[in-house]
Amino acid sequence: MARVYNFSAGPAVLPEPVLEQAASEMLDWHGTGMSVMEMSHRGKSFVSIAEQAEAALRELLAVPDNYKVLFLQGGATAQFAAVPLNLLGDASSVDYLNSGSWSKKAIAEAKNYTSVNVVAEGGNTDPMTIPPQAEWALDPNAAYLHYCANETITGVELHEPPQVGDVPLVSDMSSTFLSRPIDVSRYGVIYAGAQKNFGPAGLTVVIVRDDLLDRASHQTPSVWHNQRQAEADSMLNTPATYSWYIAGLVFQWLQAEGGLSAMGERNQRKAARLYAAIDASDFYRNPVAPEVRSLMNVPFVLADDQLDGQFLDEAAKAGLHTLKGHRSVGGMRASIYNAMPEAGVDALIDFMADFERRHG
Numbered sequence: 001m002a003r004v005y006n007f008s009a010g011p012a013v014l015p016e017p018v019l020e021q022a023a024s025e026m027l028d029w030h031g032t033g034m035s036v037m038e039m040s041h042r043g044k045s046f047v048s049i050a051e052q053a054e055a056a057l058r059e060l061l062a063v064p065d066n067y068k069v070l071f072l073q074g075g076a077t078a079q080f081a082a083v084p085l086n087l088l089g090d091a092s093s094v095d096y097l098n099s100g101s102w103s104k105k106a107i108a109e110a111k112n113y114t115s116v117n118v119v120a121e122g123g124n125t126d127p128m129t130i131p132p133q134a135e136w137a138l139d140p141n142a143a144y145l146h147y148c149a150n151e152t153i154t155g156v157e158l159h160e161p162p163q164v165g166d167v168p169l170v171s172d173m174s175s176t177f178l179s180r181p182i183d184v185s186r187y188g189v190i191y192a193g194a195q196k197n198f199g200p201a202g203l204t205v206v207i208v209r210d211d212l213l214d215r216a217s218h219q220t221p222s223v224w225h226n227q228r229q230a231e232a233d234s235m236l237n238t239p240a241t242y243s244w245y246i247a248g249l250v251f252q253w254l255q256a257e258g259g260l261s262a263m264g265e266r267n268q269r270k271a272a273r274l275y276a277a278i279d280a281s282d283f284y285r286n287p288v289a290p291e292v293r294s295l296m297n298v299p300f301v302l303a304d305d306q307l308d309g310q311f312l313d314e315a316a317k318a319g320l321h322t323l324k325g326h327r328s329v330g331g332m333r334a335s336i337y338n339a340m341p342e343a344g345v346d347a348l349i350d351f352m353a354d355f356e357r358r359h360g
């Protein structure tokens, strides 16, 4: 078996012990004589899998009791619509920070339902920045403020949640969820697609404060209606059972690795080493201001983009895969989620230095 270092932005690398456990349980989960994929979601076995996954996630993030944790479908893209549908209530507008392409998609979707006040624009300068909060045009009457905690394509991350007073804070954490501890009590709603940092595609975790469950529009589809899904334990429809099970194994793996503090330290080390290598060279460049650099997605360009194809070919031969940047920005991108070992980042740094020596 030859596993590679997979730097994909998502679907992305999963922890090997999780894949091994899933493989060993594939044909017969815990003596049931069937795989998790073949079980009724309402049976005792799957209900225990679902409950354990939720308990582990609550423990990892120290989710307060007044929050519901939902396991839904439709990805973060469905939440782009579900957020305004669930949260607008009697308000007549919503606040959004625009820090890049995923923010823009969320804004475009919200505009289908209400008027959107863009509080500030970031990610459009060189180097890329996010304007300081003092410059944001926040509306105290907004139904909520939405921001994308980590722009996966450009690698722009807001490391601290904005201060919004009583306005509920909503965050798309798709590509940073579980990368380090966060204070859930600062948020009204947190959502994240699983396929980057905690599981296979098909599952979206939504963490929502209880007092925000009562304001959904009657047009909200039931499957994305937070209150109805909370009342149904996220089983108003058949959930993404296998993705939920794998996510539960990833949560257990995170606990065994020392939880989110240990994970955060490891992620800091990985990102610091990679950015330092990029900054020390004139051959590579990261276009993001240091204070908003992502810990999870590290884009970089080569001084001579004629070498891009060769870089990718040689990297793949060295066992370093899926380093091509998003088609909208070009260049390279190394996604270094929790399951990317430190040795993978070191192998990438060594390869980059070697490639520079030969072509610089």
Ligand code: PMP
Pocket (backbone or CB within 6 Å): 010, 074, 075, 076, 077, 078, 102, 148, 150, 151, 152, 153, 172, 173, 174, 175, 193
């Ligand atoms: N938000 C962010 C920050 C993302 O990275 C992505 C996926 N790349 C999405 C939203 C969209 O997620 P999905 O494809 O699961 O709907």
